[in-house]
Amino acid sequence: MSLDAKIPQGNMSEKWSAYKGNVKLVNPANKRKIEIVVIGTGLAGASAAASLGELGYKVKAFCFQDSPRRAHSIAAQGGINAAKNYQNDGDSVYRLFYDTVKGGDYRAREANVYRLAEVSAAIIDQCVAQGVPFAREYGGLLSNRSFGGTQVQRTFYAAGQTGQQLLLGAYSALERQVALGNVTMYSRHEMLDIVKIDGKARGIIARNLVSGKLERHFGHAVLLCSGGYGNVFYLSTNAMGSNVTAAWKAHRNGAYFGNPCFTQIHPTCIPVSGDHQSKLTLMSESLRNDGRIWVPKAKNDNRKGKDIPEDERDYYLERRYPAFGNLVPRDVASRAAKERCDAGYGVGTTKMAVYLDFADAIKRYGKIEAGKNGIINADQDTIIRLGKDVVKEKYGNLFDMYEKITGENPYETPMRIYPAVHYTMGGLWVDYELQTTVPGLYALGEANFSDHGANRLGASALMQGLADGYFVIPYTIGNYLSNEIATASIPVSHPAFEAAEKSVQDRLNHLIQINGTESVESYHKKLGKIMWDKCGMARNEQGLREAIAEIRALRESFWSNVKIPGRVDEMNNELDKAGRVADFLELGELMCMDALDRKESCGGHFREESQTPDGEAQRDDENYSYVAAWELTGNNQWTLHKEKLQFEIVKPTQRSYK
Amino acid sequence: MEHYNMNLTLKIWRQANSGAKGSFETYQVKDISSEMSFLEMFDVLNEQLIAENKEPIAFDHDCREGICGMCSMYINGQPHGPWKQNTTCQLHMRAFKDGDTIVVEPWRSRAFPVIKDLVVDRTAFDRIIQAGGYISVDTGNAQDANALPVPKKDADNAFLAAACIGCGACVAACKNGSAMLFVGAKVSQLALLPQGKPERETRVLNMVAQMDKEGFGNCTNTYACEAECPKGISVANIARLNLEYIHAGLNSE
Amino acid sequence: MTWKQFFSASVGKKFTVALTGIFLILFLIVHAGVNSAIFVGRDDFNNIAHFMSHNYIVRILEIGLFVGIFLHIIQALIVWRQNAAARPVGYHMSKANKNSTWYSRSMGLLGTLILLFLIMHMSHFFVGTKVALYLEDDAPHDLYEKMREVFSNGYIVIIYLISLVALFWHLMHGFQSAFQTLGLNHKRFTPLIKTIGVGYTIIITLLFASMPLAFYFKWIE
Known part of the structure; x- marks a missing residue:
């Protein structure tokens, strides 16, 4: 099957309006008869379910948490970008589009990104109308900040809890539709299979996580808004429950998986403290605006950070990238930290951390404050006290969180940070309409691959999730559903539902009957270690080949020796986890295969074989300017399809931050 | 350490x-x-x-x-x-x-x-939100975000109320099992913002009615909720709910 | 919304408790003020007592007072019963002292103690006054003498003092709580209300306590 991205004809800036003007519509009376299943209630899922409910479709929304409000979009800290140009600093739709394509290292589809930039402004309008309390200036208008090294101030934020506020906005819109009867909410439900009839997605099999019973749900279309798969690494900044299962079942049912190896490793996370570690916590990127990153110049320096004199410190980002310094993009900062630690300069007990130091910022702000207050010749103590107050006001909540987790006071000693898996740019391959290769099956938000290329810029994940849910899918889904108005609801007694339910039930029974000796958790940890070591921040051919072999062996061991206590027909957290880890064990192999295929370095994907003489990532546009869309052709056998990327507007250049 | x-x-x-x-x-x-x-x-x-x-x-x-x-x-x-x-x-x-x-x-x-074991059913909170914890604005209906200035003080207070994570610690801590801090926080957030004004009366009445229906206890101002709230939501939000309720109750027909 | 709906909702019930509470707080000022006349002299006190029991406005207000006390008790009892039902299974271990004061959690108990006291208190003073007024054809009634008689009994004085302790803690929470319920919680005003509440509570309870003590220890004739 050849890939058709269905990009509309015409100028880039007119594609979306032309599409909207010509797309087929479903009349209100028919909408009432059409059912849509939405999986996941994060920014993409909640906004899609609410918007489609408002349009009059009958929506069923599913989440595995106890409430739709818990979805992991809630943890996003920094902000959301929008081309509002409220600051009059030269922002525009074009510039946001350009920055996003460039930031993605030229591996995103231009038309999708342009549309994203176009609808970004409407997202802010919608959220404000819903009562999202964005930060404001004294005049009552919205405040913006610059984020992730962009040259314009286009990031809207609500303290360090932007994701929470946006999600609660979408959640409230969703609950309103629940109250109006347009959306039926199924919380503590997990989708375990897609049901296909005549080649089209027609529903799902879901497991009620409280009773353990399987349920069949029909839908004229199915929307996957199930987030990313960073937890394949075991340790990541994702929530404990974040998983690939919904996307993976779609993949097993014929949906291609796009760019699975594109993973974002975020540079500023709290380091691992020991084997007990269950997840990693992000410290907002905004900290790099004021903190300086360094390691000791000497290897294995065991002195405390604040005892190391200035001239024995290596501010390696400022040294390597004088133009951008500590504000280089995420992928660059992460790799540089890994390079220093691997070379033996790491700090802390595990030696797998670098310092993020606010001492200079405290002094700098202290002097400014002393000047503002008219204190002439302020002594050092006064300056530091005043400076700490400023830093506290800017980053207080992050510093508190750091102290809770590590027991160290970051006002006194430098923070220790290390990169951690944060976001997956890869995901289900979708066309311009967000439809996967299975008709009637759509993927939105982090679950699809489309907008961030090989690296996502800060504050654009929230933008994409809401763009897809509020402003893209309500239009594009009509183009498909307008042909479905004659399709009556298919009763769930249909043989396809029966067969799908049986295969899910068999798999669950199988899992629980293995009754081996090792826990699900131990398999997940082992998989994570393989992935992190060999398909993490730096990858090479040999490592990836080893990883594939190791994952296959681990998968075999899992299916013969995993131990899951309890029963299938009850609440069973271990069984829930087992199903997710089983899917990660398949995905891991595909990620390594994709990384192996892509012999260039780009964005978050760094192939050691492809670097410049001074150790920077070397892209290969001639051979790899494509989206890798993987089709599952048999049990753990894949065929690669390539969607060639056409750059009409942004001409790819090598990124340089020197 | x-x-x-x-x-x-x-x-x-x-x-x-x-x-x-x-x-x-x-x-x-x-x-x-x-x-x-x-x-x-x-x-x-x-x-x-x-x-x-x-x-x-x-x-x-x-x-x-x-x-x-x-x-x-x-x-x-x-x-x-x-x-x-x-x-x-x-x-x-x-x-x-x-x-x-x-x-x-x-x-x-x-x-x-x-x-x-330690898992409880908190869907009562979702049903309270369904009763009115939103602003009725369909997607696409919004005016420009800066068309309606909001005083910084109100925006900040709305944010502090909106920081609620819906965990239920307020109910767990309260000797009466009251959900007033949770409900007060949402009512306050939306009452403080101009966008929330058109529905403020029906919102507070319906949300309180739903809260009562779910079987939560009555608030007796012990303030245990505020002391145990992981996000430090203030009981001033409960007072604001009370005021909203008086206003709505007296104004309704 | 009907009045019934308004007042039967959880928030509405509390308004009743708060409003009647504030009414009772005001009543206590009048009560303590009038009774303080015992320190001026027997005749002055008896004259005021006579005025209070014969003036029509006061007698109408008195009915209001009883309605207030009754509503305060009834609504508080309903609240208390519903609150007990809101947690059918209690905690094995609870450190409530870490998050709230004992007296804020004990308003029901303190209120019940005050109610029991009121029954005794009314039988001591209120019944006699009313019997003289209505059944004995407005016979002269020396309330001052009655107080001296009652408070000559040490046990009764002790019961009065214990009840005042209950009243003290009831007011310590109730005063500021009433304002919170009525929607007043403000960065500048709330600390003021709390301070006034504490001052009021101390003064009122000390004044009331001084009366039985004054009779018992014969500080006054």
């Missing part, structure tokens, strides 16, 4: 399902690092139980960074344990010392029935 290891005795509520009669079980865990989070200590215990062919303890958790509101647990007589303005997932074992006994119970409220 010095790291240390500890051995602990855990007394944990076990209950097979909502209909079963529960009881406390006692467990021992060894060599728990002071650097672990409380839930990581539970992970260790659960791995131990699985190895012993026993059923692991069911507990709610997801983000483990203090924002999703899914974790609960009444730890040694306090929701989310001994630290102030903190969730269970962010509680670290530094809070305990070698030899301690820790008692862990589920949230106790008629409106939050136990589902299994």
Whole structure:
């Protein structure tokens, strides 16, 4: 099957309006008869379910948490970008589009990104109308900040809890539709299979996580808004429950998986403290605006950070990238930290951390404050006290969180940070309409691959999730559903539902009957270690080949020796986890295969074989300017399809931050 | 901060399902690092139980960074344990010392029935939001975001109220099992913003009616909710709810 | 919304408790003020007592007072019963002292003690006054003498003092709580209300306590 991205004809800036003007519509009376299943209630899922409910479709929304409000979009800290140009600093739709394509290292589809930039402004309008309390200036208008090294101030934020506020906005819109009867909410439900009839997605099999019973749900279309798969690494900044299962079942049912190896490793996370570690916590990127990153110049320096004199410190980002310094993009900062630690300069007990130091910022702000207050010749103590107050006001909540987790006071000693898996740019391959290769099956938000290329810029994940849910899918889904108005609801007694339910039930029974000796958790940890070591921040051919072999062996061991206590027909957290880890064990192999295929370095994907003489990532546009869309052709056998990327507007250049 | 290891005795509520009669079980865990989070200590215990062919303890958790509101647990007589303005997932074992006994119970409220072990059903909160915890604006209806200036003070107070994570610690802490802090926070957030004004009367009346229907108790201003709230939501939001209610009640026909 | 709906909702019930509470707080000022006349002299006190029991406005207000007390008790009892039902299974271990004061959690108990006291208190003073007024054809009634008689009994004085302790803690929470319920919580005003509440509570309870003590220890004739 050849890939058709269905990009509309015409100028880039007119594609979306032309599409909207010509797309087929479903009349209100028919909408009432059409059912849509939405999986996941994060920014993409909640906004899609609410918007489609408002349009009059009958929506069923599913989440595995106890409430739709818990979805992991809630943890996003920094902000959301929008081309509002409220600051009059030269922002525009074009510039946001350009920055996003460039930031993605030229591996995103231009038309999708342009549309994203176009609808970004409407997202802010919608959220404000819903009562999202964005930060404001004294005049009552919205405040913006610059984020992730962009040259314009286009990031809207609500303290360090932007994701929470946006999600609660979408959640409230969703609950309103629940109250109006347009959306039926199924919380503590997990989708375990897609049901296909005549080649089209027609529903799902879901497991009620409280009773353990399987349920069949029909839908004229199915929307996957199930987030990313960073937890394949075991340790990541994702929530404990974040998983690939919904996307993976779609993949097993014929949906291609796009760019699975594109993973974002975020540079500023709290380091691992020991084997007990269950997840990693992000410290907002905004900290790099004021903190300086360094390691000791000497290897294995065991002195405390604040005892190391200035001239024995290596501010390696400022040294390597004088133009951008500590504000280089995420992928660059992460790799540089890994390079220093691997070379033996790491700090802390595990030696797998670098310092993020606010001492200079405290002094700098202290002097400014002393000047503002008219204190002439302020002594050092006064300056530091005043400076700490400023830093506290800017980053207080992050510093508190750091102290809770590590027991160290970051006002006194430098923070220790290390990169951690944060976001997956890869995901289900979708066309311009967000439809996967299975008709009637759509993927939105982090679950699809489309907008961030090989690296996502800060504050654009929230933008994409809401763009897809509020402003893209309500239009594009009509183009498909307008042909479905004659399709009556298919009763769930249909043989396809029966067969799908049986295969899910068999798999669950199988899992629980293995009754081996090792826990699900131990398999997940082992998989994570393989992935992190060999398909993490730096990858090479040999490592990836080893990883594939190791994952296959681990998968075999899992299916013969995993131990899951309890029963299938009850609440069973271990069984829930087992199903997710089983899917990660398949995905891991595909990620390594994709990384192996892509012999260039780009964005978050760094192939050691492809670097410049001074150790920077070397892209290969001639051979790899494509989206890798993987089709599952048999049990753990894949065929690669390539969607060639056409750059009409942004001409790819090598990124340089020197 | 010095790291240390500890051995602990855990007394944990076990209950097979909502209909079963529960009881406390006692467990021992060894060599728990002071650097672990409380839930990581539970992970260790659960791995131990699985190895012993026993059923692991069911507990709610997801983000483990203090924002999703899914974790609960009444730890040694306090929701989310001994630290102030903190969730269970962010509680670290530094809070305990070698030899301690820790008692862990589920949230106790008629409106939050136990589902299994430490897992409770908090969908009552969702139903309260359904009763009016929103602004009725369909997608696409919005005017320009800066068309309606909001005084910074109101925006900031709305944000502080909106910081609620819906964990239910307020209900768990309150001797009356009242949900007034949760409801007050949402009513306040929307009442403070001009966008929320058109529906402010029906909102407060409907949300309070739903809250009562769910079986939460009545607020008697002990302020235990504020003291135990992981996000430090102020009881001033309850006062604002009261005021909104008087206003709406007297104004309605 | 009907009045019934308004007042039967959780928030509405509390308004009743708060409004009647504030009414009772005001009543206590009048009560303590009038009774303080015992320190001026027997005749002055008896004259005021006579005025209070014969003036029509006061007698109408008195009915209001009883209605107020009755509503305060009834609504508080309903609230208390519903609150007990809101947590059918209690905690094995609870450190409520870490998050709230004992007296804020004990308003029901303190209120019940005050109610029991009121029954005794009314039988001591109120019944006699009314019997003289209505059944004995407005016979002269020396309330001052009656107080001296009652407070000559040490046990009764002790019961009065214990009841005042209950009243003290009831007011310590109730005063500021009433304002919170009526929607007043403000960065500048709330600390003021709290301070006034504490001052009021101390003064009122000390004044009331001084009366039985004054008779018992014969500080006044």
